[in-house]
Amino acid sequence: MSDTAASIMLVDDHPLLRKGLKQLISLEDGLEVVAECSNGADALVRAEELDPDLIILDLNMQGMDGLETLKRMRDNGVTSRIVMLTVSDADEDVVTAITNGADGYLLKDMDPELLLEQIQRAVDGKMVLSEAITEVLATALRRPSAPTASKLDGLTNREREILELIAKGMSNKVIARELDISDGTVKVHVKHLLKKLGLRSRVEAAVWMVNQDT
Amino acid sequence: MSDTAASIMLVDDHPLLRKGLKQLISLEDGLEVVAECSNGADALVRAEELDPDLIILDLNMQGMDGLETLKRMRDNGVTSRIVMLTVSDADEDVVTAITNGADGYLLKDMDPELLLEQIQRAVDGKMVLSEAITEVLATALRRPSAPTASKLDGLTNREREILELIAKGMSNKVIARELDISDGTVKVHVKHLLKKLGLRSRVEAAVWMVNQDT
DNA sequence: GTAAAACTACCCCTTTTGGGTTAGATTGCG
DNA sequence: CGCAATCTAACCCAAAAGGGGTAGTTTTAC
The missing domain is CATH 1.10.10.10 (Winged helix-like DNA-binding domain superfamily/Winged helix DNA-binding domain)
Structure with missing residues (x-):
């Protein structure tokens, strides 16, 4: 790939989780966390500023939530790959996230090694989805009528x-x-x-x- | 205090958060993570086995939740100090947790430095509560009457x-x-x-x- | 670019709501 | 028994709600 490390930006309002994620990523050569944000508004600014290779975006944030942040980033022309990270195991938000331009949807309770692997894959330009999520997506697509249609x-x-x-x-x-x-x-x-x-x-x-x- | 490091056990079903927490704790001399559990059942066994000085227990776990785990631990005669860790900012669970023998109730989105400080205080035998939580507790205790008086x-x-x-x-x-x-x-x-x-x-x-x- | 949708604001009107009063019938209690 | 509370029902009136329309501005979509 390139000779410089891939730049990653973390967006999550839990400092602890950011810390864990950052440490995890630091284990991998070729990946570098260049910014951390604790809220969507901040993330919007930094994303345009830094244009990182990958943005890992928490779905459940206070204030502007992950989906809103995602949407606005894409509206602002952010072309970074964006992977959503969330607690919820089977969420209707998957579909929304994907259609709004997310390149992946991962769960926080994944095995760290697996997560790291997926992050690497995301950097490489692949779409990454947690296993539990692929099912949700599949069933969602299977009935285009009203599965999530509240x-x-x-x-x-x-x-x-x-x-x-x-x-x-x-x-x-x-x-x-x-x-x-x-x-x-x-x-x-x-x-x-x-x-x-x-x-x-x-x-x-x-x-x-x-x-x-x- | 003692000349050996205080032993701490982490119970949380999010590996990432455990990682972050463990790293945070490792920064502090005198604190040592001796075990990590990803679920309540496992935690019950390890708690009796290790009898750690402090158990940091996630409230929102799949399977046996934090409160249930807490209750069973106390029933089993676990005397370790136990601090609940949770995402929710203002929960009625606080009261339940405290009455069930928890020695503290902290929020995951606290500032890491503050969190570390609170963990140290918990090890020292003090009760630790997030600021947002103390209010909830106060109001809850302020009206112990009105059980049926709707x-x-x-x-x-x-x-x-x-x-x-x-x-x-x-x-x-x-x-x-x-x-x-x-x-x-x-x-x-x-x-x-x-x-x-x-x-x-x-x-x-x-x-x-x-x-x-x- | 244009077209569609959303947000804003006003007009009209009828119906609903909430608050005040009075008052008869029924029920429960000392 | 009397008295208080409750349930019923009516009156009046002001305010709020809901449904119809038109219309200008902004945002979004194509």
Whole structure:
């Protein structure tokens, strides 16, 4: 390959995990961690700045989550290979991650040696997926209709945001102040999300939503 | 303290995190990781076998979880100091962990230096709690009363009944048909139960109720 | 580039909700 | 028995919610 070590950037809000990962990577000649970020926003800046060969991105981060970070990176024209790293063993996020431009999806509880191997493969330009994940992907692709299709996906960001506030019991007026838009606009969004969800009132929406993330 | 290093056992199903933690601990003179376990069952055996000075126990493990492992260890007569390590930032598990004999409760996203410091303190026999956790504990201990004293008890049967229907998303009219009374009467009950619960809308009531029987 | 979608905001209107009051019927308790 | 609480129901009224429309701006997609 090249004569210089491949540059890797780590993005994870757990310092411990970064430490472990960094140490693991340092064991391998030809791989070098050039940056560590603890959040998505920081990662966006550093990614453009450094243009690393590989970005290892935690999926479950506070603030901007991994998927959002991934999406924005690709929007910003980041061409680095990006591998998602996550705790969850069987997640619907796999599909989203892949379609949003991820080059791999690995699990944190993998065997370190295997993980290192996969990282190396990712650097080499291959797509890497945990075994548990390939099944999820397979089944997801097997039924293109509605495996992961929560009704939530039919909503726009704003609608989803407002739905969450409704699920906290807020009125349109309060939501309007919260989001700094007019309450008339909030009503529009509520109207739309109710229609999309096939519900007849904000109470139904609230109940549905609260039961949703159970 | 003693002239030999304190023995520490790590229990976590994420190899990477164990690696990071082990490396972190190795930085400190006087601390030594003598065992690593990836699951609770294994941990039970090794704990009795080794009787380490400190056991760092992951709360969120597959199979036997951290709390169960903790409980069984104490049942088995393990006297090692045990510190729980977890991802969750504000968990009700804190109380359970402490009452079940944990000597500390730390968060995985703590600053490594601070974490190391806390581990040292745990070895020294002190109880260690993350800052975010102390608040949870405090509030939990502040109201040891109210075990059965739910606000629900302040409601009449009819009001409670109607509240439950509201929590299903029903409108006053639907509830009226359901209970075979006039919708005007339903409004009266709703009015009263809102006042008793200190809520401002049926949406708040619905959300409160749904979260109640969680 | 254009086209589509999303977000914003207003208009109209009806229905629903919440709060206040009064009041009859029923039930439970001392 | 009387009295309090509950359940029922009606009245009025203001506020909120929901459904329809139009329309301008921005973002996104192709």
